[in-house]
Amino acid sequence: MNAIIAEGLTKTFGSGEKAVKAVSGVDLSVDEGTVVGILGPNGAGKTTTVRMLTTLLPLDSGRATVAGHDVVREPQAVRASIGLSGQFAAVDENLTGRENLWMFGRLYQLSSKEAKKRADELLEQFSLTDAADRPSKTYSGGMRRRLDLAGSLVIHPRVLFLDEPTTGLDPASRLDLWDVIRERVSGGATILLTTQYLEEADVLADRIVVIDQGRIIAEGTADELKAKVGGERIEVVVHDPDMLHRATEILQRGSGGQCQVDEHTRRLTVPSTAGSKGLVQVIRDLDEQQVDIDDIALRRPTLDDVFLELTGHKAEEKETKDDQQSADSVATQGGAK
Amino acid sequence: MTAVQTSPGELAPKSAGLKQVFQDTMVIAWRNIRGGLRVPDTQIYMFIQPIMFVVLFAYVFGGAIPVQGVNYREYLMAGIFVQTMAFAVAPASVGLSDDMHKGLIDRFRSLPMARSGVIAGRVISDLASQFVVLIIMMICGVIVGWRVHNGIGPFLGGVGLMLLFAFAMLWVGALIGLAVGNPQVAASAGLIWLFPVIFLSNAFVPPETMPTVVQTMAEWNPISAIVAAGRELFGNESIIVSDAWPMQHPVPAALLWCVLITVVFAPLAVRKYKAAASK
Ligand SMILES: Nc1ncnc2c1ncn2[C@@H]1O[C@H](COP(=O)(O)OP(=O)(O)OP(=O)(O)O)[C@@H](O)[C@H]1O
Ligand SMILES: [Mg+2]
Numbered sequence: 001m002n003a004i005i006a007e008g009l010t011k012t013f014g015s016g017e018k019a020v021k022a023v024s025g026v027d028l029s030v031d032e033g034t035v036v037g038i039l040g041p042n043g044a045g046k047t048t049t050v051r052m053l054t055t056l057l058p059l060d061s062g063r064a065t066v067a068g069h070d071v072v073r074e075p076q077a078v079r080a081s082i083g084l085s086g087q088f089a090a091v092d093e094n095l096t097g098r099e100n101l102w103m104f105g106r107l108y109q110l111s112s113k114e115a116k117k118r119a120d121e122l123l124e125q126f127s128l129t130d131a132a133d134r135p136s137k138t139y140s141g142g143m144r145r146r147l148d149l150a151g152s153l154v155i156h157p158r159v160l161f162l163d164e165p166t167t168g169l170d171p172a173s174r175l176d177l178w179d180v181i182r183e184r185v186s187g188g189a190t191i192l193l194t195t196q197y198l199e200e201a202d203v204l205a206d207r208i209v210v211i212d213q214g215r216i217i218a219e220g221t222a223d224e225l226k227a228k229v230g231g232e233r234i235e236v237v238v239h240d241p242d243m244l245h246r247a248t249e250i251l252q253r254g255s256g257g258q259c260q261v262d263e264h265t266r267r268l269t270v271p272s273t274a275g276s277k278g279l280v281q282v283i284r285d286l287d288e289q290q291v292d293i294d295d296i297a298l299r300r301p302t303l304d305d306v307f308l309e310l311t312g313h314k315a316e317e318k319e320t321k322d323d324q325q326s327a328d329s330v331a332t333q334g335g336a337k
Numbered sequence: 338m339t340a341v342q343t344s345p346g347e348l349a350p351k352s353a354g355l356k357q358v359f360q361d362t363m364v365i366a367w368r369n370i371r372g373g374l375r376v377p378d379t380q381i382y383m384f385i386q387p388i389m390f391v392v393l394f395a396y397v398f399g400g401a402i403p404v405q406g407v408n409y410r411e412y413l414m415a416g417i418f419v420q421t422m423a424f425a426v427a428p429a430s431v432g433l434s435d436d437m438h439k440g441l442i443d444r445f446r447s448l449p450m451a452r453s454g455v456i457a458g459r460v461i462s463d464l465a466s467q468f469v470v471l472i473i474m475m476i477c478g479v480i481v482g483w484r485v486h487n488g489i490g491p492f493l494g495g496v497g498l499m500l501l502f503a504f505a506m507l508w509v510g511a512l513i514g515l516a517v518g519n520p521q522v523a524a525s526a527g528l529i530w531l532f533p534v535i536f537l538s539n540a541f542v543p544p545e546t547m548p549t550v551v552q553t554m555a556e557w558n559p560i561s562a563i564v565a566a567g568r569e570l571f572g573n574e575s576i577i578v579s580d581a582w583p584m585q586h587p588v589p590a591a592l593l594w595c596v597l598i599t600v601v602f603a604p605l606a607v608r609k610y611k612a613a614a615s616k
Contacts, residue, residue, distance in 0.1 A: 103364055
C-alpha cells in the first residue's frame with residue numbers, strides 16, 4: 001500500500017511577472033512503513049510540497065492521496081491521520097509545554113484525560129519534563145523545536161510530515177529525534193521528511209528524492225544517489241608544492257580514478273571506493289614516499305556534490321536560473337491565454 | 338415510532354459535529370485566556386485601561402464640558418463604556434494576526450479540528466475579557482458617582498447590549514487581524530479608524546453643538562445609537578433634541594446595528610480566515 005501518492009503536483013505563487021513556480025510537477029509514491037527524504041536547496045519547493053500534502057495549501061493541479069484519503073476531497077480524514085511539524089516551530093509561546101501538548105491532544109479530539117497522559121509521555125520522550133510548566137516563550141530555540149515535534153506525535157499518526165525537523169537541534173537532540181523517527185517507523189508509521197543534509201537522509205530515509213526548482217531531479221536510495229555523485233573522495237593538502245607530482249601518482253595508483261589537482265591550494269582530490277581502508281593505505285604510501293601533508297580527509301558527498309553532479313550548477317548559482325525560470329513561466333502563461 | 342427511532346441515528350453525526358465545534362471553540366478560548374493572562378499587555382488592557390478611562394474622563398472632562406441640564410459625569414459614562422467595548426477590535430485583530438504570523442493558524446489547520454474553532458474561540462475569549470472589563474468599569478463608575486436609575490431589568494439589558502456590541506466589533510477585529518496578518522500593523526490598523534468614529538458621536542458631547550453636516554453623521558453613527566440606548570437603559574439623563582430615527586428609538590436602533598455589523602462582518606471574517614490560511 002502506498003501511504004502517500006502524489007501525481008503531477010504544481011503550485012505557482014503570484015501571477016504575471018511576479019509568478020513563482022514553487023512546485024512544477026512533483027510525483028511521489030511512498031510505501032507504507034518507510035521513510036522518504038526530500039532533499040533540496042533553499043527555495044526548491046520542499047515546504048510547498050509538504051503544505052500541499054498536509055491540506056494547508058490548495059493544489060494548482062495534480063492529485064494527492066495521504067493515508068488513503070484524497071487531500072482535496074477528504075481533508076479532514078487526512079488531518080486525522082497525519083502529524084505535521086512545520087519548518088518553523090509553531091507552538092503557543094504563552095502556554096507552557098504541557099499546556100501546548102494538551103491543547104494539541106484536545107484538538108486531535110482526544111479526551112482531556114488522554115490528552116494529559118500523552119502530554120506527559122511526550123514531555124518525557126523529548127526531555128522537556130523539567131521545562132514542562134514554563135511558558136514556551138522561555139524555551140531555547142531547540143527546546144521549542146522539540147516541543148513542536150512532540151506536538152506532531154500527539155496521536156500515533158499513520159503518516160508523519162517533518163519539514164527540516166533537525167534544523168536548530170544540538171547533536172544530542174538530533175540523535176534523539178532520529179531514534180524517535182526510527183521507533184515510529186518500526187511501529188508502522190510512514191514518514192516524509194525534508195532536509196538539507198544528505199547525511200541525515202542517508203541515515204534515516206529508505207528513499208531519497210532530490211528536488212530543485214520545483215522538479216524532481218533525482219530519486220533513489222542513498223547508495224544509488226551517492227553512486228551518481230561519485231561516492232567518497234580522498235582529499236589531500238600537500239605541504240610542499242614540489243611534492244604535488246609525486247603525491248598525484250600515489251593517489252592515482254591507489255584509486256584508479258582521475259586525480260584533480262589544485263596547484264594554488266596544493267589540494268588533491270581523488271575518488272575512493274575503499275572507504276577508510278583506502279585512506280589508511282594512502283597515508284601509509286605518502287609516508288613511505290616522504291610526502292609531507294598538511295591535511296588529509298575522506299570526504300563524503302555533500303548536497304553540493306549532488307547538485308553539481310545532477311544539475312551542473314551549485315546551490316549558490318540558483319539566482320540566475322531563478323530569473324530564467326520565472327521568465328519561462330511568464331512565457332508559458334502568456335501562451336496559454 | 339419508527340420515525341422517532343431512526344431519526345436520532347441519522348442526526349447523530351451532525352450533532353457530534355456540533356459538539357466538536359463547541360469543544361474545539363472552548364479549547365481555543367481556553368488557550369487564549371490562559372496564555373493572554375500571562376502577557377502584561379493583556380493585564381494592562383483588562384485592568385488598568387478601563388480604570389484609567391473612567392477616572393480620566395470623569396475628572397478631567399467631567400467638570401470642563403457643561404451639558405445643559407444634565408449631570409455630565411452620568412452622561413459620560415455610557416459613552417466610555419461603549420468606547421471601550423468598541424476597542425474589542427484590538428485584542429481580536431492582534432490575537433489572530435499574531436497566530437497567523439507565528440504559524441499557529443497553519444498548525445491548527447493541519448489538525449482534525451472544526452474549522453470555525455479558531456475564530457469562534459477568539460471571539461468567545463475576547464468577549465469574556467470584555468465582560469470583565471465592563472464590570473471593572475462599572476464598579477469604577479459607581480465610585481466616581483455614576484448611578485443606575487431604572488432598576489435591575491433595564492440595567493441587565495444595558496449590560497447585554499454592551500456585550501452584544503463588543504461581540505459585533507470582535508468580528509470586525511477578526512477581519513482586520515486576518516487581513517493584516519502582522520500583529521504590529523494590526524494593533525494600529527485595528528484602532529486608528531475607531532477614534533474619529535467614536536468622537537463623531539454623542540459619546541462625549543451632545544451632537545447639537547456640532548456643525549449641521551457633522552451633526553447628521555453623528556446622529557446616524559452606530560456608536561451614537563448604542564450610547565443613547567445605554568443611557569436610556571441605565572436611566573442616565575440625556576436630552577435628545579434630535580429628530581433622527583435612531584435618536585428617537587435608540588434601543589431598537591442599537592440592536593439593529595449590532596445585528597447588522599455581525600451579519601456583515603462574521604461571514605467576511607470566516608471567509609478571510611479560509612483564504613488567508615491557505616496562502
Ligand atoms: N506564500 C508564498 N508566496 C509567494 N511565494 C512563495 C510562497 N511560499 C513559497 N514561495 C516561493 O516558492 C518557492 C519554494 O519555496 P519553499 O518554501 O517550498 O522552498 P523550500 O524548499 O522549503 O526552501 P527552504 O529550504 O528555504 O525551506 C520559493 O521561491 C519561495 O519564494
Ligand atoms: Mg522549507
